[in-house]
Amino acid sequence: MILSLSLLNVFTAAAGLAVVKLTPARHLSPQPPSVAARDLVRAPATSTVVPAADAGSGRPPNPSVLAGRLSALIGGPKAKINAVVIDAETRRPLYELRADRPATPASTTKLATSVAALASVGPAHRITTQVVRGTGGGIVLIGGGDPTLTALPSRPGAGRPPYASLLDLAHQTAAALKASGVRQVRVDYDVSAYQGPRTAAGWKPNYLPDGEVAPVTALAVDEGRVSPLDPTRKARIADPPASAARQFARLLSRDGVSARPGRMTVAPKEAARLGAVQSPPMSALVEHLLTDSDNDVAEAVARQVAIKLGRPATFADAAQAVRQVLARLGVAEGVSVNDGSGLSPRNRISPLALARIVSLAAGEKHPKLRSAITGLPVAGFSGTLRPPRYTVAASQAGAGMVRAKTGTLAGVSTLAGLAYDADGRLLAFAFMAGDGKGPVDPGKLDQLAAAVAGCGCG
Secondary structure, eight states, X not given: OOOOHHHHHHHHHHTTOSOOSOOOHXXXXXXXXXXXXXXXXXXXXXXXXXXXXXXXXXXXOOHHHHHHHHHHHHXXXXXXXXXXXXXXXXXXXXXXXXXXXXXXXXXXXXXXXXXXXXXXXXXXXXXXXXXXXXXTTEEEEEOOOOTTOBOSXXXXXXXXXXXXXXXXXXXXXXXXXXXXXXXXXXXEEEOTTSOSOSSOTTOOTTHHHHTSOOOOOSOOSGGGBSOTTOTTOOOBOSOHHHHHHHHHHHHHHHTXXXXXXXXXXXXXXXXXXXXXXXOOOHHHHHHHHHXXXXXXXHHHHHHXXXXXXXXXXXXXXXXXXXXXXXXXXXXXXXXXXXXXXXXXXXXXXXXXXXXXXXXXXHSTTOGGGTHHHHTSOBTTTSGGGOTTTTOSTTTGGGTTTEEEXXXXXXXXXXXXXXXEOTTSOEEEEEEEEOOSSSOOOHHHXXXXXXXXXXXXXX
């Protein structure tokens, strides 16, 4: 594989990455700041902000030349692809093929979710899981919607910030209970932070048993996975909150407080806190959900937008809240969604809307949005764009030059992100293929993105 090191260095530096040489994907991925899982002090917003992407010194490509290259790959106007390429700085369209026509975005929906979350709750926001005193000899485990809560021990060198630890929460709670002379409790649980159905409109019945996503609740441990230590077993638990209460009761018992799982309840107001843990900052959650296309984290992040805007934390209200924030930013046109992850085939976003959202996050006017760029997979290196993508001759020109979010549903494939072209100009693009009725080739979209990166069309 032959890459232009100078352009790769420019691209990684502009996106806020510390490493500017060709290294494995784990080093190319941005490393969010490490924080103690139980640290309840929010990091200042400036600690999660990185510089804007440089628009580049080159001039924008000639639209007619760029169109010739892309049209040859697309195969004519009858191809089932909607596409756009715009100048990231000016947002001027350079290539359009049904660019304003909404299509099924699949997981590129996560771009809209991420930008709305960063703009509303901010990059330093953390989600709290806590335990308070209950009634009748009980305590209450209160879920705040943290999708990272884990019962697994910490793993040094895992390449991510520490997640909120259920073990740590149990240690805190047991210590507080023993200090007050309590040695036996019932563990109730409160999931009132979320309302409404646990699955979104249009989700297929197989999503949960196949492990695409867990039931969306305010309290889940290890994303509700049946076997979190076995990556080959992806199935999810039917009732994550009840399972979380059972696990917490077992952990308390190990810490010297005899505990049994209780019932779902709503914690008393002003109840005394016994312990609390927090998620990584929103900037880290966004980077993770984009790099790995994590559906559970995306749904949790969307609910945080609804809560911030004073709406109920339902699928419908989260979707409306996301669009409300995008409208404030001037990029809501062409966006209609039913969930935060993109699993719903009823979602519709136009290529132009996706390209505008990416350009906004890359620009200098909104530094809070930068994690939506640093979280994008690097073509041929990281996340959902790791090999074998961008390793064949037809798309190798995009390896290391393209950062983009992927999307895949039955009969649909999408790709939206950024690329520096051969003249050094930063371009935003979105390619959306398929109508849900037949096979699609993600490799075709990789070729299109590679053509944008390889275009010396000034």
